[in-house]
Amino acid sequence: MTNLILFYFFAGLAVLGGVLVVTMRNAVHSAVFLITSLLATAGLYLTLNAEFLFVVQIILYVGGIMVLFVFVIMLVNLDVALHQVQFNRQTWVAGLLSFALLAELLAALALARSSSTGMQLLPAPHVPAASVQGNTEQIGTLLFQNYVIPFEIASILLLVALVGAVVMGKKRI
Amino acid sequence: MIPTSHYVVVSLLLFTTGVIGVLTRRNVIIILMSIELILNAVNINLVAFSRLVGSVEGQAFAIFIITDAAAEAAVGLGIIIAFFRNRETVLADEMDILKW
Amino acid sequence: MLQEAYFILSNYIWQIVDGLVIVAIFPLLAGYVVLLERKVMADMQARLGPMRVGPHGLLQPLADAVKLMIKEDIIPESADRAIFWLAPVLSVFAGMLSFAAIPVGPGFLIADMNIGLLFIFAVSSMGIFGIVLGGWASNSHYSLMGALRSSAQLVSYEVAVGMAMVSGLLLAGTLSMKDIVGYQAHSGFWLVFVAPVGFVIYLVGSVAETNRAPFDLPEAESELVAGYMTEYSGFRWALYFLAEYSNMVVVGSVATTLFLGGWLRPFAGTPAFHFLDYAPPLVMLGVTGYCVYRIPKQTGWDQKFIMAIFTGICFVITVPLAAALPHPVAGWQAGVHGAFWFIAKVMAYVYVFLWARFTFPRYRFDQLMQLGWHYLIPLSIVNVMGVATAIVLHREAGWNPVVSIGVTLVVTVLAALWLVRAGERREQATLKSAA
The missing domain is CATH 1.20.5 (Single alpha-helices involved in coiled-coils or other helix-helix interfaces)
Known part of the structure; x- marks a missing residue:
């Protein structure tokens, strides 16, 4: 139960952060939400018992790559850029196609779950021998x-x- | 124990968000950030399936992907700075000179 | 659901209490570190320091805290409000979260993670964002310059600090903070004697990581007003200050755990030195005695009363230390004594910070980057290779540990000397070409 609550918290935060990265006008705000999303992903790794990856994610992604991003955004930040159009002309087509892709992948996942040849064939998740x-x-x-x-x-x-x-x-x- | 399919759904949502970001935004920096989102989605999948099969190989591959992301960010941001210095823009559809 | 909540509460009650204690007590403690700093500074400059608020300025931290909290809270007109609000909170968050993995004593440890050291490293690397975003959100050139400088500085020195940590880790063979101290207890020597070069690199790097003088370029007041904190005032500024001091304590704690034996007493395994167990209660008793001696010298009954309260606090600390004397190796007794030694070591480390601050002039920014990239990072890599070679020589080839460590140490020091010489040559070459 606690695991599930944690999972939904981190998953929601990751997806919400991701959506805000794409929709924010100001690049610094995008970077802040990307940091949120990356930290939430690190939390997801924790729920998967991958604590080393949790730390690597924070050190490398948040402490390394994102610092680089913020640094560059500050170097190339233009006030003009905030008043320009943020989305290009192919936005609607691209959005539609992306949602089609999402629907297709979700359908594939649902099919795999319902069919007997899909995920059921894989061994059931078991706790890795982390204690050893x-x-x-x-x-x-x-x-x-x-x-x-x-x-x-x-x-x-x-x-x-x-x-x-x-x-x-x-x-x- | 949270089923693996939950993680796959999260990963799909993040992946699609990243794809939308890459395809629709004009700011190159945000495009690069969307690519990071996509790589992250892949990582979630790798780690989730690594738990499913009960080995840490997926996590090792996730580390390779993070390394890759670091290299990509360094070079990509370097290119952006070099371009910005010459053309004073970070918008992708204005980068149309093909030759320096 | 309820059952699960009860389960969590009953199992993690001490961790929650520990966490609350740290969050509640630490800001006060940081205030007293500030007082200590001002007193040390005053001592080095042959003056008295804060004396007005309370006897010997003992209530100065409280007065400062009240002043900062009731100050007007200013947000600049064109600042990015949300990020302006977020940045100092991030800084404090990163500073305080690190305490979760720090073992103060054998029992006083919130979370015994098997990635403890990396966790602290990761969390404190998030502190950069507090500085960078704060500097950016202020929408001021001084702030932005300070933020850019600090991010460049922190990212550069993180490499050297990380490599210095690796040299200790290779020896201990574990990332768990508790097991690192356990290794030092088991092997009978502190890692600083095995990897002294790593310790020195960590010392220099941690001064730079915490933005302290002589590496306080991000907030160099003679060039950048106050760097990234220029536009901050009142409580938000206090948060930045708190973050700086908690970072100091965190790097001190990591150095203590990794290199200085954590909560272990000096010569913990040697029976001839067991008399050192009497040191903690005697030291605290001495402090109490000094406080008693100072009570009648205070002017006015209110000052005398406050001095008496502090005497009482010192005495209250003395009592458990003395009560733990008969058997100071296990149970709560070990915890009390361990905490004393740990805090004493951290304070000694922090004292070195203060000492350096009032002794050395500030570096120029290019000198700072040069020190990091041309000297510390190569030296730390050589040091890691040296320590690894020593381990292989000892464990695989069966050399005497002292010999193998000595040989690699000599090689590392020679490499350091060569680096310094190469740097001098480079400097002379640039001088010549400039002339």
Whole structure:
């Protein structure tokens, strides 16, 4: 029961935050609601017993990426931009198509739930053996044993992004 | 225990919101933020299904996706700053020069 | 539903009480840290400091709090009201939430998370938003400049601080705050003696993280008025202030837990030093005695009365410490003594902050960034590799722990010296090219 209340709280906050990100006029307000949404997602991870991911989400997304976003918004903030039209010409078509996509995905989910070949085939959710070995240790073992090469590639990706960002930030390009 | 389908529905809603944001907004920064929303929706799915199958591999992949999001944000925002310095605009439909 | 609520209440009643105590008591405590700071500053500048409100200025925090609360609450005309309101709240939220994972004593711990240290790191990284959004919402150039400076500074120094934490974590092998102290109790030495370079990096980085002098560029009054706080006044300003001091206590607590042995007594495992158990009650008794000695020297019966009240408070703290003496290793006795040592260590750490503030001149912003990026971050990476090598040498190759730590320490210090030398060369090269 408590779990369910927490889930609905975080889920509602995440979705509401997401909707407000898209509809807000001022980019800083959007960023604040994106932070809300990301924090609520971190809460959802907690309800899934993924505490390491909860922390990674806050440190990297909220404490890293979003600071970058807010920083850039402040650098490029224009008062003029607030009075311009915020949505482009394809808004109605795009919105309709997106809702069609949502309806289709929801229908697919409903079908999968009702059919016998869908989710029922997967084993029922069980509590992972977090008590034996912490979630952090499990992920660490997995990352450094099974996924060493993807891990290293990810670090190279970050290096490339770092260099790219520095080049982009130079005075003249 | 909350059923996995609940998480999938949340993820779908976030995903669609993100898609709408990418397709309809003019401000590039908000488009980038909508992309973050989409990536987040994917992460929720990965973690939910990782619980369903009882292993943490999905969480490991979620960490890769977060890394990816960081790289994307750094480069994307760098491009936005460089563009803003030259053209004084952050609106996507005014970025139509094709060549510097 | 009701049953579940009852279940939660009955199981987590102490956590809730602990949380309420921290939220209720800490602002007052922060006020007294401010008083302490003013007294230390006065001492270093050979003056008396606040003396008017209460004996020795002991009621000054209360007077300050009342003053700040009844001040007019000003929101600038063109400020973004919602975010202007939100920013200081976020700052305090981030500062206070970290206390959830800090083990003050063996028993006084709100949540024993197995990701405790990362949790504190994550929550305190959210404090940046309080500063950045506050600076932006004020719609003032001073505020915006302060906010931009601070976000750049905090993001840069977070890397060095995180790497310094990793060097301690590698040794302890756990993220749980309780187990980190447990490891230090078990192994018999504080991690500061194994990873001294990490501790120094953490010390410098945490000064920068809390925006304290000499790294208080975001609020450098000679350049930016008050930085991101320029447009804030009254209670909101007090919230920022509270956030700053709670951040100080939080970084002090993390350093204490990770490097200085948490709630452990110095030489906790050595029987020859068991006489140190008498220190807590004796120290508090000494303070009580000094207070008694000061009572007749106060002017007026009201001052004498207030001094007597503070004497009583000191005595009330002395009693459980003395009562815990016969058997100070288990149960509530250990909790009381542990809390004493923990708070004493945190206060010593905070004292270093104050000491640095009144000793060093403020850095220039480019020097600050240079210190972070050119010296601290490379050094912290070298330090992590050094500690990891020492662990492998000791645990896999079977070296003597002292030798393996000593060798890697020498290498790390050599790397630090090389970094400093390279930096000097770079400086000379730029000077030459400028000339």
